[in-house]
Amino acid sequence: MFYTIRIQGHLDPSWQDRFGGLCIEQQETGTTRLSGTLPDQAALHGVLLQIVRLGLTLLSLETSESKKNDA
Numbered sequence: 001m002f003y004t005i006r007i008q009g010h011l012d013p014s015w016q017d018r019f020g021g022l023c024i025e026q027q028e029t030g031t032t033r034l035s036g037t038l039p040d041q042a043a044l045h046g047v048l049l050q051i052v053r054l055g056l057t058l059l060s061l062e063t064s065e066s067k068k069n070d071a
Helices: 013-019 041-053 064-070
Strands: 002-008 023-026 031-037 058-063
Touching: 002 041, 013 023, 013 041
Parallel strands: none
Antiparallel strands: 002 031, 002 058, 023 031
């Protein structure tokens, strides 16, 4: 499933492997967008756990499923 996660603050793009290979994009608004495909819920849990461990604030989480339901 494809995920888009927004967090407060900036991440070093070299940390991509810490976040399940999700693409790390710095936004001009002072946030970071993580996006990409994760194989299962366990991988998503690992990404969310990393966010918490680093003391970052989760702003939003969207899935490809939620985008289909909005249409």
